[in-house]
Amino acid sequence: MMKTVRIVLLAVVVAVGLAIALAWPRADFVPASSPAAWASTPANIARGAYLAQAGDCIACHTARGGVAYAGGRALDTPFGRFYGPNLTPDRDTGIGAWSADDFWNALHNGIAPSGRLLYPAFPYTNYTKVTRADADALFAYFRSLPPQRQANRPHDIRFPYDQQALLAGWRLLYFRPAEYAAQPARSASWNRGAYLVEGLGHCSACHSTRNSLGAADGALAGGMIPTLGWYAPSLTANHEAGLGDWSDADIVALLGTGISPRGAATGPMAEVVARSLQYLTPDDLGAMAGYLKSLAATPVRAQPTPALLPAAEQVLAEGGRIYGAQCAACHGDDGKGRMPAYPPLAGNRAVTMTPAVNAIRMTVNGGFPPGTRGNPRPYGMPPFGHELDDAQVAAVLTWIRASWGNAGAPVTASEVNRYRAVSLD
Template identity: 65%
Template sequence: MSRRARLLAGAVLGALAALAIAVALAWPREQFVPAASPEAWGPTSANIARGAYLARAGDCMACHSARGGAPYAGGRAMETPFGTLFTPNITPDRATGIGKWSADDFWNALHNGKSRDGRLLYPAFPYTSYTKVSRADSDALFAWLRSLPPRPAQNRAHALRFPYDSQFALAGWRLLYFKPGVFEEDAKRGAQWNRGAYLVEGLGHCSACHSTRNRFGASDDGLGGGLIPTIGWYAPSLTSDGEAGLGKWKEEHIVQLLRTGVAPGASVTGPMAEVVAQSLQHMNEADVRAMAVYLKSLPGGSSPAREPAPRAPEQVLEEGSRLYRQHCAACHGERGEGLGPYPALAGNRALSLAEPVNAIRVVLNGGFAPATAGNPRPYGMPPFSHVLDDAQVATLVTYLRASWGNAAAPVSSAQVNRYRAVPLD
């Protein structure tokens, strides 16, 4: 071998060694926290009751139950920009569920994102948030899942495009974007704030929707808002008072919104309505209040500066005004002030978002707050997709976004058409 070849080979080996060291240092090491005792996940009534509550708080049923299928037997399709994932059976069936799992296996899945057989799990299962869940809560969840009726339901193989179907690619993703770690309390904050942070950042996995994702599907781990991939809804920022930030809200109104789906001047719809119906309304008031305290404390301030929105042509606004008077004013008022239970549109933050998708979808599909114990007969808004065509919806939403103090950009018929055929969930 020539001297030049030896030098080149040495350089290559050196680079590979440096890469190996960097990977070793950066690789998200698995963490193990032992159970307090075997009784921690035993089938006691206390463990099962606590686990059932935590499953509600984490809204486990929403993903692990297919429409029309057995609860927690999996099979729900989750569309992603990389293909389709199918949620697994988490009932205690020994052949197709988690009947052969140990409490340690379950902890490893929540905390380290690894299955019992060693496979890396896709982060559509939000272990990037669940890693913060305590071992005690993990064990209680496991005890409750083991108490469910076994449901034989074979797990479906994911349908992902290459290279996203590769465990090697997933390992690279984890190297870049995942580091396991339990929730650490902030000693400068009180017990209530820390409890709220634990629920919002961990079991509640709020950042799964309310954060921006990059081209590889990784969340920025904040709550700054983002378009939810494939389902066509925008989860507004919880840190910006110009979007859904709660810093200026009364604590009681935040609690009311989370537990009932409605509060003075606000209501939830779309995916958040499902969260309230299936999860938040079943939590005790102390926990919801702790979440409110934490959410209210998040940095608010003003939204990032945006260029002044272009104003739509006057003929578009005139036609929008006509459509509003014909279809909307009877409930929302001649000046968008809102009548009775129907919300005001004047100064409505949902209409001023840079991304207009939520307003478009509410006009197309209707707006329905969830039926909850605190609001069992919610008022809703009917859909207009069968009444208005794409151009009319665009004209109406443009008018709403430019009237009564709202000053957001016009909407095009192409934007409306993009979401007309998108499924509701």
């Protein structure tokens, strides 16, 4: 009997070993053009600094109040807490002992110099599209920074997600390393926009639905941002944030300044604009705008007005009263607002989206567009969570979502209660 058990256990071990061997990633290697590609020349450093801003590297690799790129920023996920590592050239705690190939391997293949598999909280699933030339420029920039001796905090990941063998299986299912391949039928500007959106900009990290294993579908079709309690709207569906009927100028304004005649960037997107997008060139912002418009090129579909329950008439009356007392002074009786200070609510798809989480968060907690070079003194939305209870917030949002031609579904008090206490950090 014991002999049979040993044989079965041995067979299981062999089968698991073979599965891991098959799943363990093989590196996809692209050589650098020459050592000059990562040399610490002024041109390489300047280019790398720009690319680091395009990739918003500072957001995850800088603790609040800490030294830029020295690591320590906590990133909460459904699987545990990750900490951004030190990217400065300290030899013991940063990347000072790394080669350009090591850096490329991490960015492109998601593999550390030690051979350890990196977790996709570091968005190598997007960064794999970055060209070797851009990776080398990034490496040159990070090597030029003052070394900061700051030890990396170990990730706090729940079992079994902390097992490298399972991560290898995850990669087998959801990750294929590959540089961005330009589409010859498209213009150079379109391809540049696609490269920035799909690669360095890693827009799908937020604007895509994730499955139970944390894999993003990559389709930019929108999804809840795990643990943050914000909804990143679809960039392909015009009834959400699809940009097919926006002008290029309005998209560029939103990405580059955080405000546009069509609305304002708030919540997590405000940080992206403040730390990353505002520093991109007009050409690159225009390229992103053109690419995003092409994803949502279909006309805006009219949404049917939601059916209202008999009691909803009372809700609408209460919502209209609250709007007149609290909101009309800024956003106007007609809901058209006064840009750049107060964004319009009429025809604003950010207000009518389902789920209504973003509208709830802004009403309860308030918020600001980012302070940018194009909008250095942004006007903010005051919080009303201390003045209005859940039913009142639901009433005013229901009224706004049914006024001036808007056609959003009613908001319930239970929805407001669900998102009222969600923390941004």
